[in-house]
Amino acid sequence: MIxxxxxxxxxxxxxxxxxxCKKVYFPQTQSEFVELLKNLNNYIVLGSCSNIxxxxxxxxxxxxxxxxxxxxxxxxxxxxxxxxxxGPLLAQKTAEASLSGFEFMIGFPGSIGGNIYMNAGxxxxxxxxxxxxxxxxxxxxxxxxYKPKDEMNFGYRNSILKEGRYILLHAEFDxxxxxxxxxxxxxxxxxxFRKNVQPTLATPNAGSVFKxxxxxxxxxxxxxxxxxxxxxxxxxxxxxxxxxxxxxxxxTSEDVxxxxxxxxxxxxxxxxxxxxxxxxxxxxxxxKEENLWNMLCQKHQK
Ligand SMILES: Cc1cc2nc3c(=O)[nH]c(=O)nc-3n(C[C@H](O)[C@H](O)[C@H](O)COP(=O)(O)OP(=O)(O)OC[C@H]3O[C@@H](n4cnc5c(N)ncnc54)[C@H](O)[C@@H]3O)c2cc1C
Numbered sequence: 315m316i317x318x319x320x321x322x323x324x325x326x327x328x329x330x331x332x333x334x335c336k337k338v339y340f341p342q343t344q345s346e347f348v349e350l351l352k353n354l355n356n357y358i359v360l361g362s363c364s365n366i367x368x369x370x371x372x373x374x375x376x377x378x379x380x381x382x383x384x385x386x387x388x389x390x391x392x393x394x395x396x397x398x399x400x401g402p403l404l405a406q407k408t409a410e411a412s413l414s415g416f417e418f419m420i421g422f423p424g425s426i427g428g429n430i431y432m433n434a435g436x437x438x439x440x441x442x443x444x445x446x447x448x449x450x451x452x453x454x455x456x457x458x459x460y461k462p463k464d465e466m467n468f469g470y471r472n473s474i475l476k477e478g479r480y481i482l483l484h485a486e487f488d489x490x491x492x493x494x495x496x497x498x499x500x501x502x503x504x505x506x507f508r509k510n511v512q513p514t515l516a517t518p519n520a521g522s523v524f525k526x527x528x529x530x531x532x533x534x535x536x537x538x539x540x541x542x543x544x545x546x547x548x549x550x551x552x553x554x555x556x557x558x559x560x561x562x563x564x565x566t567s568e569d570v571x572x573x574x575x576x577x578x579x580x581x582x583x584x585x586x587x588x589x590x591x592x593x594x595x596x597x598x599x600x601x602k603e604e605n606l607w608n609m610l611c612q613k614h615q616k
């Protein structure tokens with residue numbers, strides 16, 4: 315197994331922001347992964363690092379990156395996939411097999427583990443739609459357990475994984491047979507749509523910064539509040555969509571948090587709506603960052 319010490323995780327993240335981590339493990343098989351989960355105490359499991367802001371201070375515990383857990387199999391309409399497999403690859407492979415249900419994953423880099431943790435979705439589809447069951451590591455009993463979809467507590471950008479007890483090892487899906495041409499057309503449409511409303515990874519970002527409030531869109535509110543004009547030395551709000559923050563070069567986690575706070579404050583001032591972050595803040599934090607993050611997560615600050 316590849317193990318890196320004192321490893322700067324920055325370039326593994328889509329924000330290109332991060333710091334030195336004491337030890338980063340890259341398991342290649344499920345048994346290596348499970349051994350680590352059984353033996354390490356203070357660890358964080360990450361996939362494609364596309365929904366996180368990693369602290370520029372780094373992390374003094376262990377990180378397990380699932381990017382080398384790439385095994386998957388298509389059998390009939392069933393898909394068996396390790397947690398590290400990337401969504402766009404599965405979208406392509408299932409399209410080739412005339413299976414519909416993963417077209418939405420074509421345009422963003424999330425791994426299956428991250429996608430299930432977040433219950434990721436787009437274009438009217440989400441990862442839980444066609445899920446059959448999950449194979450999980452239980453951090454309390456240190457055993458492997460299976461949970462069917464209806465025990466995964468899925469909600470908007472939410473799943474049981476967010477409660478912290480379970481780690482996804484692999485997942486089983488049951489997709490629908492459909493005409494290959496229709497699937498490929500839907501994939502094309504999804505990619506075309508994204509060209510205008512989402513930045514590519516060439517401009518470092520981590521997708522939507524804030525969750526949509528009930529019956530509204532965070533992007534719409536942020537746009538109306540005028541935050542597209544927020545353009546600072548190292549970070550800015552993306553010109554085409556106000557719910558994206560771009561790292562202009564050497565931004566730190568503090569730069570992003572400060573901009574998030576300004577965006578949230580502006581929407582609160584104009585609409586009395588409190589946006590809450592969709593991205594997750596990971597790693598060791600400075601006191602200032604801890605305070606900023608707590609304020610960002612608060613729903614009813616005075
Ligand atoms: C350009 C761009 C566009 C995007 N568009 C969308 C979109 O349309 N829809 C959408 O929903 N999201 C979107 N995202 C956000 C992001 O890709 C998704 O949230 C994705 O699900 C995150 O997956 P990840 O593997 O990168 O997770 P990471 O960022 O690595 O981790 C996210 C969380 O998942 C946990 N996690 C990861 N793997 C496991 C595991 N095996 N077991 C338990 N917990 C785990 C981590 O601990 C962390 O808390 C976009 C991001 C970018 C950069």
